[in-house]
């Protein structure tokens with residue numbers, strides 16, 4: 001055993017006597033006979049081997065607490081020998097291996113073009129500020145990343161004595177991730193993914209000018225509602241699934257799915273933000289650059305993410321694939337239905353240990369269909385978990401072929417999109433983006449004035465921002481500007497026109 005569970009047991013006892021709910025536990029070890037995703041055939045408990053349990057679900061006391069990404073480097077997890085140490089140099093970050101051309105970035109914007117309105121959020125490297133374009137009066141969410149925070153390892157989430165701290169490749173990893181967010185976002189256009197319009201940098205910070213999503217975090221709405229009903233959850237799960245499949249088809253793994261990173265737009269549609277931990281497969285990058293055909297296989301090793309939503313294989317330091325995002329979706333769906341993710345604890349060691357060892361407990365009040373889906377997504381073993389990307393493809397082929405022979409209701413029982421849980425979702429409209437443009441989501445945020453940011457926590461909107469909107473000289477490291485060379489970007493005129 002790596003960690004002591006004393007604290008954990010203490011926590012469980014407390015919860016038992018206060019907020020117990022009879023639950024169902026999924027025993028992963030007993031599902032040897034479970035069917036693989038493509039063979040799934042009923043909105044039942046089949047394939048997940050649910051067993052009754054009277055053990056209550058431990059509830060955390062106090063308000064819902066915000067979770068930080070990439071906290072895992074803090075733990076004494078021995079990095080396995082096969083962990084890939086990408087010694088990528090910051091100036092070679094273009095997929096084809098060439099330098100980003102400064103020539104094409106000449107028309108990039110700068111800090112003086114925008115005036116701050118209020119703070120929307122705060123992340124590991126800096127604040128996200130609502131800003132107004134002084135020329136057009138349009139609103140943007142400006143994500144700031146302090147160069148000093150990226151270059152010096154003084155983040156709260158990295159142990160000073162860890163190998164990660166000493167290892168200079170960790171610096172390159174942080175820089176690589178910073179570039180990845182800008183590069184990945186600049187290549188995407190999907191109704192459920194935040195849009196990047198500009199990026200630039202000055203002496204002290206990097207800036208990402210993102211589409212402002214005024215409805216706030218799903219986290220904010222979850223805090224207000226406590227839990228959500230199954231139809232609402234199915235709607236968000238469907239929108240997230242569309243975004244994840246779109247990313248996976250492009251060879252991108254998201255790796256940080258959690259309610260804090262799911263925003264609601266003005267019509268209540270879900271928009272994924274924060275691509276700081278996303279990763280594009282090397283094979284895909286080579287394929288994009290015309291160097292190699294994409295074989296759509298991606299194995300990753302970095303131990304990153306937010307523990308409560310992180311797949312067990314990541315936490316164990318094993319190699320993993322895009323399938324980890326579907327596990328995180330299971331955690332998020334569970335959170336929306338139950339009010340907390342499947343495994344919680346007073347500290348990250350406890351969470352980690354529970355994810356690896358405990359069976360997830362599903363409350364009795366969930367429908368059989370929902371239990372079935374959660375059971376399939378929350379499998380600890382990657383090989384037994386729903387391979388949703390594949391399942392989705394097979395389902396589409398199957399339904400088209402089998403349509404003629406289908407009996408009433410049969411379509412629902414095959415394939416991911418046809419799962420019972422999604423019976424009210426119009427996938428055709430959702431996948432084409434028509435639904436997002438024409439209909440409202442289940443929770444329509446109250447917005448009287450976009451500039452007021454009423455759906456964001458006052459913890460952030462009341463923060464001062466004056467200092468953050470002036471260029472400072474707090475970074476005085478030789479060659480620092482070289483390190484971030486090529487960060488600036490401007491979306492094409494047609495892209496900008498489509499959204500303004």
Ligand SMILES: Nc1ncnc2c1ncn2[C@@H]1O[C@H](COP(=O)(O)OP(=O)(O)OP(=O)(O)O)[C@@H](O)[C@H]1O
Pocket residue numbers: 067068069120121122123124125126128141143194210211212213214216217260261263273274275276
């Ligand atoms: N486009 C946007 N529109 C509105 N609010 C946003 C937008 N992007 C980010 N935010 C707000 O800012 C918060 C922090 O942003 P983000 O998660 O991208 O930062 P981060 O530094 O990566 O955070 P973390 O360290 O927690 O992963 C979000 O949770 C959200 O509340």
